[in-house]
Amino acid sequence: MLDEKLVHFDLLVKDKSEAIQKVGMMMFEAGKVSNVDQYIQGVFAREEEFATGIGNGIAIPHCKDDCVKEAAFTLVKLENPIEWGSLDDKPVDYIIMLAAPNSSDNVHLKMLSTLAKNLMDDDFRSGLLNASSVEEIKKLFEMKGE
């Protein structure tokens, strides 16, 4: 499920809004969503309910919507940390954006929820944050059986 088009190691953004726009656009360009405006709007709406910074520099903005063609996630390292509104009040420099279709495709939803679960595992999380190549990330995911 890891899509190399959605892995970036040095994205430059000035703030949270630009980050969501740019990473949302990646989802569109990788063919994961059919309507980029609708998707991004959904991500912002979710973000308004409660910011998705989960601590340790990671944010998991997400949206479940009809415009999502297939479940997907990004792994985007930022060049500069930005303010997000995190549970630990620290800035964010790693964006894992999730896209989920409105179908009952449980196999792929399961992969997203497994990723979310794994982020709570200290070894997995630090391995992911420190990875500097797609190969390293793939190995990490294989170890976790994703």
Next chain:
Amino acid sequence: MYIVCVTACPVGIAHTYMAAANLEKAVKAAGHEVKVETQGAQGLENEITKEDLERCDAAIIASDIRIKDSERFEDVPTMTVAVQEAVKDAEGIVQELLEALEG
């Protein structure tokens, strides 16, 4: 002790499962038995049964939405928190619950 938990969030693809992972870890770390039911986009998983409810000592509900079948917990000492709280500090929640039960 036996603690049952339910986690749920509005979208149901991420926080539900992060909170579940943390609560499970925290209760086990405190040396107690745990079962966590998730109510996410994949539906209800690892459901807390009648037998669980009869046997459990307390419940933790970590949710931002109205959970399904909340009336199940009417006769169980229940601590309700926001789902983010369980993502942020599940250990703190479990500790508070255990102190309340023992106190």
